[in-house]
Amino acid sequence: MDFEAVFDRHHPAVFRYLQRLTGDPDRADELAQETFVRLLDHRVDPEKVRSWLFTVATNLARDRGRTRSRRRELLEGEETGPEPVATPHEALERSEARRRVRRALDALKPRDRRMLLMREEGFSYAEIAAAVDVADTSVGALLARALDRFEEAYRSRDG
Amino acid sequence: MDDRREHVSEGRLMAHLDGELAGEPGARVVAHLRRCDGCRERLRELRRASELVGRSLEAIDVPPPETGPGEIREAAASRGSRAGGASAARSDRWTTARRSLLKAAVLVVAVGTAAAAVVPGSPLREWVAGAVGSWSSGPPSDTAATAAAPPDTTRESVSIVVDRRAVVQIVEPAPDLTVRIRSAEGSRLAVTARAERFETGPGSVEVVSPTGAEVVIDLPRGVPSARISVEDRLLLERERGRQTLHAPADTTDGGLRFRLRTSGQQP
Numbered sequence: 001m002d003f004e005a006v007f008d009r010h011h012p013a014v015f016r017y018l019q020r021l022t023g024d025p026d027r028a029d030e031l032a033q034e035t036f037v038r039l040l041d042h043r044v045d046p047e048k049v050r051s052w053l054f055t056v057a058t059n060l061a062r063d064r065g066r067t068r069s070r071r072r073e074l075l076e077g078e079e080t081g082p083e084p085v086a087t088p089h090e091a092l093e094r095s096e097a098r099r100r101v102r103r104a105l106d107a108l109k110p111r112d113r114r115m116l117l118m119r120e121e122g123f124s125y126a127e128i129a130a131a132v133d134v135a136d137t138s139v140g141a142l143l144a145r146a147l148d149r150f151e152e153a154y155r156s157r158d159g
Numbered sequence: 160m161d162d163r164r165e166h167v168s169e170g171r172l173m174a175h176l177d178g179e180l181a182g183e184p185g186a187r188v189v190a191h192l193r194r195c196d197g198c199r200e201r202l203r204e205l206r207r208a209s210e211l212v213g214r215s216l217e218a219i220d221v222p223p224p225e226t227g228p229g230e231i232r233e234a235a236a237s238r239g240s241r242a243g244g245a246s247a248a249r250s251d252r253w254t255t256a257r258r259s260l261l262k263a264a265v266l267v268v269a270v271g272t273a274a275a276a277v278v279p280g281s282p283l284r285e286w287v288a289g290a291v292g293s294w295s296s297g298p299p300s301d302t303a304a305t306a307a308a309p310p311d312t313t314r315e316s317v318s319i320v321v322d323r324r325a326v327v328q329i330v331e332p333a334p335d336l337t338v339r340i341r342s343a344e345g346s347r348l349a350v351t352a353r354a355e356r357f358e359t360g361p362g363s364v365e366v367v368s369p370t371g372a373e374v375v376i377d378l379p380r381g382v383p384s385a386r387i388s389v390e391d392r393l394l395l396e397r398e399r400g401r402q403t404l405h406a407p408a409d410t411t412d413g414g415l416r417f418r419l420r421t422s423g424q425q426p
Contacts, residue, residue: 003228003231003232004228007227007228007231008228011223011226012223015223015224016220016223019219019220019221020216020219020220023219025221025224026323026324026384029224029226029322029323029324029361029362030360030361030362032224032226033226033230033231033234033361033362034361036228036231037231037234037235037238037361040231040232040235041235094218097215097218097219098218098219100215101215101216101218101219102219104215116212117216119177120212120213120216124179125174125177125179137170138170139170139174140168140169140170140171140172140173140174140177140179141168141169141170141173143173143177144169144170144172144173144205145169147173147205147208147209147212148204148208150208150211150212151207151208151211151212154211154215
């Protein structure tokens with residue numbers, strides 16, 4: 001397997017997925033790096049590498065979130081990245097939009113959040129089912145409910 | 160399925176929306192949608208929610224880091240992984256081979272000693288006796304030296320490649336610690352200190368139990384984000400290129416110097 005080619009092809013999507021999942025670009029960066037470090041130590045079928053990467057990334061995000069030490073909490077950054085200069089009003093609107101999206105994502109069960117984000121990355125129902133350990137035939141219904149819940153939380157005026 | 164009397168399940172509507180229904184099941188859903196206002200409306204709702212999710216997620220996206228595969232290999236190598244530490248593995252094999260050779264040499268000498276011992280008056284006996292004497296007083300091999308000396312647990316420096324963020328955390332410091340932070344070129348974060356150990360991760364170095372009086376940190380000036388702290392005490396923070404000191408520091412030639420005492424408090 002050509003590691004460099006795999007990295008170039010999949011790293012942006014893995015990072016994007018982790019950043020959406022965790023809400024923290026710096027943590028997403030660390031988790032994405034760790035995901036690819038682990039790829040170096042495993043033999044993965046090239047046709048399954050994308051699913052493998054997202055499964056590992058998901059597990060790392062879940063596990064590191066549970067065992068995060070107090071010291072590491074000092075290192076957590078806010079969900080911001082390099083942004084173009086904005087007026088205070090624009091900055092406020094952007095901040096409010098981010099807050100609503102995070103609230104909508106947080107309203108989902110972790111499994112449903114992962115499913116929705118994997119769907120956004122173009123995974124098939126079979127791949128999503130395997131990643132979150134549900135029946136193929138259940139994916140559609142679970143996604144439909146997740147969409148409803150996301151929209152409801154996003155449009156809610158509370159919080 | 161009687162398209163005129165039964166609705167399509169949400170799961171099937173969703174699968175249809177995502178192009179997951181092919182062949183006959185897909186054709187049946189399409190045929191039903193032509194006749195059923197309720198299911199068409201539900202499909203519209205799902206499509207609207209799907210578009211909302213797509214748009215809103217883009218609003219929270221940030222540009223990906225400029226990490227390259229080279230940094231991943233270096234991170235793996237610094238942890239001694241199989242694939243990333245090829246040079247370390249070769250070094251280990253050489254050390255193992257050399258130890259095996261020395262063990263064999265010791266065995267040959269031992270056998271020779273035993274043989275000489277049974278031949279009274281043999282010159283070989285005297286020579287071996289002399290050699291054994293010198294070995295017992297000063298073994299020349301690395302094997303014996305390694306066995307005699309305690310392992311060196313005092314590390315002095317470590318450096319890692321950093322990209323968007325550099326973090327240095329100093330824990331369990333000695334009293335009266337000085338932390339010196341120097342601005343560096345390139346992308347390598349280097350930390351120099353006499354410490355029990357260093358622990359590294361992507362973009363981070365933890366200095367555990369520095370025993371010396373000073374920790375020197377070479378922080379690349381091009382890294383946009385950085386945090387340097389001693390236990391819970393934040394010394395320096397850099398965000399989007401703007402640097403803030405959270406503790407008093409002297410400005411020395413090419414760097415900053417923080418003098419800490421006991422529990423990390425300033426003198």
